[in-house]
Amino acid sequence: MLHDPNRVYVFDTTLRDGEQVPGCQLTTPEKIEIAKELELLGVDIIEAGFPVSSPGDFQSVVEISKAVKEPTVCALTRANKGDIDAAVASLQYAKRPRIHTGIGSSDMHIKHKFNSTREEILERAVEAVKYAKKSVEDIEFYAEDAGRADVVYLAQMVEAVIAAGATVVNIPDTNGYCLPDQYGSKIKFLKENVKNIDKAIISVHCHNDLGLATANSIAGLQNGARQIEGTINGIGERAGNTSIEEVVMILKTHHTLGLHTNIDSKRFYELSQMIRTQMRMPVQPNKAIVGANAFAHSSGIHQDGFLKMRENYEIIRPEDVGFPSATIVLTARSGRHALKFHLERLGYTLDKEELGFVYNNFLTLADSKLDINDQDLQSLMAHRLVKN
Numbered sequence: 001m002l003h004d005p006n007r008v009y010v011f012d013t014t015l016r017d018g019e020q021v022p023g024c025q026l027t028t029p030e031k032i033e034i035a036k037e038l039e040l041l042g043v044d045i046i047e048a049g050f051p052v053s054s055p056g057d058f059q060s061v062v063e064i065s066k067a068v069k070e071p072t073v074c075a076l077t078r079a080n081k082g083d084i085d086a087a088v089a090s091l092q093y094a095k096r097p098r099i100h101t102g103i104g105s106s107d108m109h110i111k112h113k114f115n116s117t118r119e120e121i122l123e124r125a126v127e128a129v130k131y132a133k134k135s136v137e138d139i140e141f142y143a144e145d146a147g148r149a150d151v152v153y154l155a156q157m158v159e160a161v162i163a164a165g166a167t168v169v170n171i172p173d174t175n176g177y178c179l180p181d182q183y184g185s186k187i188k189f190l191k192e193n194v195k196n197i198d199k200a201i202i203s204v205h206c207h208n209d210l211g212l213a214t215a216n217s218i219a220g221l222q223n224g225a226r227q228i229e230g231t232i233n234g235i236g237e238r239a240g241n242t243s244i245e246e247v248v249m250i251l252k253t254h255h256t257l258g259l260h261t262n263i264d265s266k267r268f269y270e271l272s273q274m275i276r277t278q279m280r281m282p283v284q285p286n287k288a289i290v291g292a293n294a295f296a297h298s299s300g301i302h303q304d305g306f307l308k309m310r311e312n313y314e315i316i317r318p319e320d321v322g323f324p325s326a327t328i329v330l331t332a333r334s335g336r337h338a339l340k341f342h343l344e345r346l347g348y349t350l351d352k353e354e355l356g357f358v359y360n361n362f363l364t365l366a367d368s369k370l371d372i373n374d375q376d377l378q379s380l381m382a383h384r385l386v387k388n
């Protein structure tokens with residue numbers, strides 16, 4: 001069913017799973033602004049909300065459906081008619097509507113959330129897909145907590161929902177439990193044992209409770225999944241979701257994987273800043289790809305290597321993700337090459353002896369001051385050794 005077997009579809013859930021984060025709730029106009037940016041980024045699917053959850057979320061899905069043209073607009077539901085009816089109504093203006101319905105698939109959820117049995121849950125899953133299919137062609141089914149589900153039962157569920165009309169089957173590691181090889185093996189098993197699997201796309205939706213969301217998503221893609229679900233900045237329930245910028249840049253960096261997306265990665269940094277501001281959720285400075293220090297070189301050995309050839313210490317070019325530029329930060333761990341670089345930038349050319357003198361003064365200052373700025377350098381130069 002896929003035209004290009006190496007194309008990975010990007011499903012953004014910043015406005016749904018991301019927005020579940022305490023303090024990150026957005027107004028409809030804010031969501032529309034973000035949705036338009038996601039469209040420019042090139043995401044294939046925008047999960048716009050959970051329409052039954054509140055009148056505001058319902059209206060957001062309506063307005064996002066009107067505001068974007070290219071991406072599929074998706075609405076989340078539980079496996080019941082009321083949720084699905086609300087989703088159908090909210091998607092009435094979407095050019096490409098998708099309903100994302102599903103139910104728990106692990107014995108933990110079946111017994112302790114639903115007080116039910118595998119058989120009953122399988123029936124509810126199939127009924128929900130069939131019901132949604134009456135109104136919308138594109139149906140994604142999520143097998144919640146698939147990371148902890150018995151793989152044989154999971155395969156039965158996946159086969160049944162595809163037969164009922166699901167076009168995408170989402171295998172979420174809802175609790176961020178799996179190791180990459182376990183998650184990859186689960187996807188491989190489904191690919192090899194579900195007899196109608198070629199009629200649907202397998203999607204990966206991973207959480208970051210053990211810091212493995214991105215690694216697990218990649219393992220899923222390596223084993224046959226072709227849709228990845230995630231958020232900008234990795235925000236999401238608890239420890240967050242897979243970070244879209246990480247997955248996209250992994251695929252771009254590792255050509256041997258042979259996979260590609262439609263994402264314009266040069267937009268990542270700006271969008272990350274926008275999400276940070278609008279959702280009031282700071283980005284950790286060491287966050288891969290978009291963190292403030294992602295391209296900051298601060299120790300002498302690295303700075304020297306970077307100045308000789310940037311690829312010594314950069315596997316991604318900042319411009320490829322729209323990051324303003326790499327920086328050489330002067331600290332007490334910097335060496336003479338970094339100091340010389342900054343002094344030359346300010347117009348000073350020093351010989352070895354002069355540089356050594358200024359460097360010693362620089363170290364004394366840097367031991368007591370965290371951030372050495374241009375003004376500090378000017379002041380150090382005012383006291384430099386002047387040769388006769």
Ligand SMILES: CC(=O)SCCNC(=O)CCNC(=O)[C@H](O)C(C)(C)COP(=O)(O)OP(=O)(O)OC[C@H]1O[C@@H](n2cnc3c(N)ncnc32)[C@H](O)[C@@H]1OP(=O)(O)O
Nearest residue numbers: 020050052053054077078079080102103104113114144174
């Ligand atoms: C895996 C995910 O769904 S991630 C998305 C999580 N996002 C959210 O929960 C945000 C939106 N949620 C909400 O606004 C509310 O929880 C609502 C409107 C959906 C439901 O609210 P309430 O009716 O008050 O129920 P509450 O949230 O307390 O409990 C959830 C109910 O849904 C049931 N449920 C949970 N998941 C599913 C599912 N996938 N399919 C069918 N029923 C489900 C639970 O068993 C429980 O039912 P019960 O009352 O018979 O025990």
Ligand SMILES: CC(C)C(=O)C(=O)O
Nearest residue numbers: 142144145172174205
């Ligand atoms: C709705 C589903 C896909 C989800 O968010 C999860 O399982 O984590």
